[in-house]
Amino acid sequence: MQAFNKKLVRDFWRLWAQSLAIALVLACGVMILVIAIGVERSLTETQSAFYERNRFADIFASATRAPNNLKREIEQISGVSVVETRITQFAILGLEGITEPAVARLVSLPPSGEPLLNVPNLTAGRMPTPEATKEVVVNETFALANDFQPGDSFYATLNGQKQLLTITGTALSPEFIYLIGPGAMMPDDQRFGVIWMGYDPLASAFDLGGAFNDVSLRLTRDANPQIVQDELEKLLVPYGGTSPYGRDLQSSHMFLDSELTQLRAMGKSIPPLFFVISAFLVNMVLGRLISLEREQIGLFKAVGYSDLAISWHYVKLAIGIGLFGVILGWAIGVSAGYALATYYTVFFHFPYLIYVNSPDTYAISGLAGIAAAVIGAMRSVLKTTKLSPAVAMSPPAPTRFKQNIFDKLGHMLGARQPVMMIIRSITRWPMRASLTALGISMSVATMIASLFMFDSVDVLMESAFFQSNRQQVTLSLAQPQSRAVLADVENLSGxxxxxxxxxxxxxxxxxxxxxxxxxxxxxxxxxxxxxxxxxxxxxxxxxxxxxxxxxxxxxxxxxxxxxxxxxxxxxxxxxxxxxxxxxxxxxxxxxxxxxxxxxxxxxxxxxxxxxxxxxxDATRIEELYSDVKSAPNIGGIVRWDQIRQGFSDTIAESSSVTTTIYSLIASLIVVGVVYNSARILLSERARELASLRILGFTRSEVSFILMGELIFLTIVAIPIGFMIGYALAGLIVSSFSSDMFTLPLHVSRGTYGYAGIVAFTASTASALLVSRRVNRLDLVAVMKTRE
Amino acid sequence: MKSVFHTEGITKVYDTGEVQVFALRGVDLDIYAGEMTVLLGASGSGKSTLLNILGGLDRATEGRAYFKELELTAMKERKLTVYRRDHVGFVFQFYNLVPSLTARENVALVTEISPNPMRPEEALAMVGLEKRIDHFPAELSGGEQQRVAIARAIAKRPEVLLCDEPTGALDSKTGVKVLEALTRINQELGTSTVVITHNAAIQNMAHRVIFFADGRITDVKVNDTRLLPHEIEW
Incomplete structure (x- = not known):
């Protein structure tokens, strides 16, 4: 091996702890990039494959009762390629094992048994035979939640008629990837399902013979959706039609789309933060290394190494650190990405996952990671080219300090000399101090921007569940009725x-x-x-x-x-x-x-x-259920206490995981920043601190000088982090909000406190780790050596 | 005369694993109160090692060292720190000033942690730097920096002043000024002063000269007449 490369390997070994601290921060950025790109592409790919294979419609509309022969006219609309007419209705189900009524959306299958659009993807069993009137397919998640197998039966009340239906199969549908019941706020697989059954039994139960109340269209490639929607609306209006809408307003697609948008936003906005911090850290560490190796650089130049060779030597060191972080990030990213994509597949009820793990994800994230390290190294590396060998081999000029306004403030407050040393160090290198503080601020902000969600949801829950919706149950009626119905409802049990x-x-x-x-x-x-x-x-x-x-x-x-x-x-x-x-x-x-x-x-x-x-009266809820199941004009029931509980459970479940992950990431940033800053301060001041030890300063007094600066910067950085975090939270709220859901912006004192404490603890721990090295200062050497 | 330092058979061995290097081989020595002593010897003769042990910076492998009644060789790290803080003034070859503190502040650094210090201005006046009080080290010459270091060492009114090659980094003219400051402090404050040097010319200003070679004391010379610093040349 070339002598130069041996030096490189040894430098790297010597700097392993600092390199690791940087690599961990960089790895976070690379990991998030790999996960975000991988998951987003996988889901997009899976979504479009599922939509395509199962022919998800482009336009949806409903009517009260439209004659079946209207279908031919709809087909005539220019730009329409496929038309599917159906009956969809709601039914109350009586399920064994759960006393409260469940609700299902009934969807008719065409007489042929083979839908043209929104084709259910069978996951078990078979489709109902066209002539069977009591055979149904249910959505897989509903079957799983209720432990249904093909062959099982349950009761459903269709327009007041109680029927025993038999499950022939389970399916997933592109139309119901995200499934939410009427009036509900969260998916509830046990109490809301989709039932596909033959057209004839549905038509006869709901008195819709020869008619349909729901239509979906697939468009030709060159169609103008707006014109098609307008034409369709004209045709449907006489039959009680509502305005047709596209996929953008289809609730399942809307939800999926907003999740994908968030993933895309995450992939774009979060990793750069980590890359910038890593670049800053590399700049700091390499800057110090190069100033320590000043005389060696002079020697290299004196014996004939070119500026380029010397620069390349240090750039390789930065690449080494970058590579370390990139490999770490890839390793975590690839497994976490696959796990997350699988989780989403289950969450969204995709029948399969097309996991896109393309090389360019790694190329992009790897290049970004290494570029961050190299950019960080650039300033210090360029400095080496400017050193002439003669200058480099003589010791550097002593650092010049000047009195400034902060000194006067320090004197006025009667600050002791160790405090003055801290003040002068900060004011002499304000950029370094600011960047260190900014790094810590960003970690605080990262925590706030992720953990405020729970505060906002608390506010939302308090408002939605305890202030606004104080009813325990909402009953939806099959048909609008006069206020007299209220007296009937009041007569129901409980x-x-x-x-x-x-x-x-x-x-x-x-x-x-x-x-x-x-x-x-x-x-x-x-x-x-x-x-x-x-x-x-x-x-x-x-x-x-x-x-x-x-x-x-x-x-x-x-x-x-x-x-x-x-x-x-x-x-x-x-x-x-x-x-x-x-x-x-x-x-x-x-x-x-x-x-x-x-x-x-x-x-x-x-x-x-x-x-x-x-x-x-909560004690009589069971009686109410049985009343509701037999009441013909009640189309659905929503239990608010269950919504509240479901909401709390979901939040609590994700809360602990999210809090841990983000606290970990934020701590890594703080450790990366503070550990490196402390090592560099120690390296710059080793001689000074050892001199103080000789003069009779105790270890803790000397550690104070070392840690004081970083603790001070941490204390300054935390409130700035609060402000940045609040601003980020505001951005997240506005990007998160959709017509389905608006998140209130609220950051609780607890969240501020938690973020502050985590950052402060991580910072103090990193500084302490380094200040233990004060004990190892070589006092004897300091007596004799020049810096 | 009363001893401030007393050693019995001080031996220091550096064990490098393969070879044992003897820095001191059983040194018995007394340093008296108010005395100015020069330890003279080539580099590697053991004089610095002895100074480090007397200053509480290094430990002897064998033997005992006393500061008055305190047995330095029996003290733990924490006690040694207190000893250095309360009783010893150090002057280094390369001054070791804190670059971010002015002359006054460098002195105040020590007076702030001492039980009975003089004012920093007073200490700086004793070394003739009353006019350079608010300058940072980078704004001072080498001789001036060393005089700030002396002011810093004596401001706590230490009983002993240990100087390791105080003129080693200076030319003869500035070196003389530094020696003048040391002499003045020895005379006016009665501080016992130990100066180690390999510069033979300096021996003539001491009360006593102790010669070192190969980890042993080879000779002790008492000067009947001492030269003043400005009479010394090298």
Whole structure:
């Protein structure tokens, strides 16, 4: 081996602890990049393969009752390649083992038995035979949650008729990758499922013979979706049709898409942070190494090594450190990425996973990692080229210090000399101090930007579950009914109080801006489910006008006093003008609210309700269930206590894992930054500190000088980290928020405290680790040697 | 005369694994209160090793060393630190000033942790640097830096001043100034001063000269008449 390369290997060995500290930070960046790219590509690939193979539709619409021969007219629309008409309805199920009623979405299969679009992917058993009326396929997750096998049977109430259905198979569908029940906020596989069954039994149960109420289309490649949607709407309007929508508003696709967007954002935004910190650390460590090896560099030049050869020598050292981090990052990234992709596959209910593990992921992340190390090395390496051999071989000029304003402050406060040394070191190298502090701040910010989610969810849960929705149960009615139904509901077993409301699908427009929303009509006396203002007090709706959520107000660019156009999309359709009388904050969905009487007057109808919020005597819940299962006009039931519990469980489960991972990552950053800073300070000051030991300073007094600077920078960095963290949290909230879900921005004192303590502890521990070396200072050597 | 330092059979062996190097081979020595002593010898003769042991920086392999009644060779690291802090002033060949502190602050560094110090300004005045008080080391000449180091060493009013080649890095003219400062302190404060040097010219300003060779004391000479620093040349 060349002598030069031997030096390289030995340098690397000598610096192993510092290299490891840098490599770990770099590895985090590489790992996240590998995971994010790998998972995002795998999921995108899996999604598009699943969509393609199972012919996921492009356009969706529903109607009340449209004749089957309308299908031919739909097929005539230019740009339409395939049309599938179906019946979809909801049914209440009676399942053994769970007393509360479950709900299922019923989807008809064509008489041929083979759907053209949104094809269910059988995972077990077979499809129902076309002539069988009681055979069904259920979605796999529902079957798993309820321990159903092909051959098992259960009862379902279809439009008031109780039927025993037999499972012939289980399936996954591109349409229901993410499945959420009506009125629910979280998936509940046990109590909400999808049932595919023959067209005839469904049509006869729901009195839809020769008709359909749901249509999906696949478009030709050159089709204009908007024109197709408009044409389709025209055809469906006479049959109670709602506005057609594309995949972008299909709830399963929407959710999946927002997850993928988040993954993409994570891959783009987080790794650069780690790369920048690594570059800074390499800069610091190599800078010190080169200043220590100044005389050697002079010697190399004197004996004839070129500037290029010497530069390349140090760049190779940086590449070594970079490679170390990259390999570490790849190793963790590839296994964690596969595990995460598999987790997502199960979470989203993909039937399979196409794991994309392409070389360019490694090329990109590896190059980025090594580039960070090399860029970090550049400043110091360029310095070596500027050293002339004669200058390099003589000792460096002593560092010059100047009095400055901070000195005066120190003197005024009667600071002792060790404190003055700390002040001068910081003010003499402000850039280094700032970057060290910034590194620590970023680690604090990383923790806050990830852990604030739990605080925000707490706020959201408090608002959504304890302030707004105080009902225990919401019953949805199969058909809108007059308020008299409330008295019937109050007669059900265990019901203490029943409050009705009405939701109407409508398009709200302000000029050219429009949005599809469910407009809720509410009675002023409603007290179980409440709409709250920013100060959490109940809003009493004005007798006229509409109150909208802030997100909807943004979409429509509307302020209080604006008049909106409201196009009702169901029942007797009509267009009305309503004034915005209030804007509220809302976390789930984009809502619009009206006084029920005002809404009814607008629609020129008697006040009708289609959902009833109920408070119950918890001890009689079982009786209520059995009443509900046999009540023909109740289409669904949502239990809020279960939603609350499900939400809490999900959060608690992910909370401990997430907290651990992010605390670990943040600690790695702090250790990387503080350990290296401490080693460098020690190296620069070894002689000074040993001299102080000779003069009679104790080990702890000397350690104070070494650690004081870093502890001080940590204390300064933590509040800055709080601010950066809060700003990052704000960015995350805005990128995270969709029409389905808005996260409130809230960082609790506990989160600030936790992030601060973790950073402070990691920083102190790293500094302590280095300050133990103070004990090993060679006092005798210092007596005799020049620096 | 009373001894400040007393040693009995001090031996120091550096064990490198393959060979044993004897730095000191049974040194018996007394250094008296108020005396200026020069330890003279070639490099490697053992004089620095002895100074390090007397200063509480290094441990003897065998033998005993006393500072007054304190047995240095029996003291633990923590006690030795307190000993250095309270009783010993050090002057180094390369000054070892803290570059980020001014002359005054370098002295204050020591006075802040001493039980009965003089004011830093006073100490700097004794070495003739009252005008350079707010300068940083990088703004001072080598001789000035060494005088700051002396001021720093004496500001705590130590009983002994240990100087390891104090003029080793200086030219003769600046060296003389440093020696003047040492002489003045020895006379005015009565501080026992031990100077190690391989510069034979310096021996003439001492009360006593102890010659070292090969880890042993080879000769002790008492100067009946001492030269003043400005009379010395090298």
């Amino acid at each position: 019901v203490l109080r029943a409050e009705g409301m009405r939701t109407v699908a409508a398009k709200l427009s302000n000029g050219h801006l429009s949005r599809l929303v469910g407009v809720e009509g509410r009675d002023p006396g409603m007290d179980l489910s409440r709409v709250l203002d920013a100060r959490n007090s109940k809003i009493v709706f004005p007798e006229q006008g509409v109150v909208i959520s802030d997100r909807l107000a943004n979409h429509l660019d509307a302020v209080i006093g604006d008049e909106l156009e409201m196009e009702v999309l169901q029942g007797q359709r009509g267009t009305y003008r309503v004034a915005v009388t209030g804007i509220i904050q809302k976390y789930f969905g984009i809502g619009a609210y009206m006084d029920l009487d005002f809404l009814s007057a607008l629609l020129q109808q008697q006040p009708l309700v289609n959902a009833v919020n109920v408070s119950i």
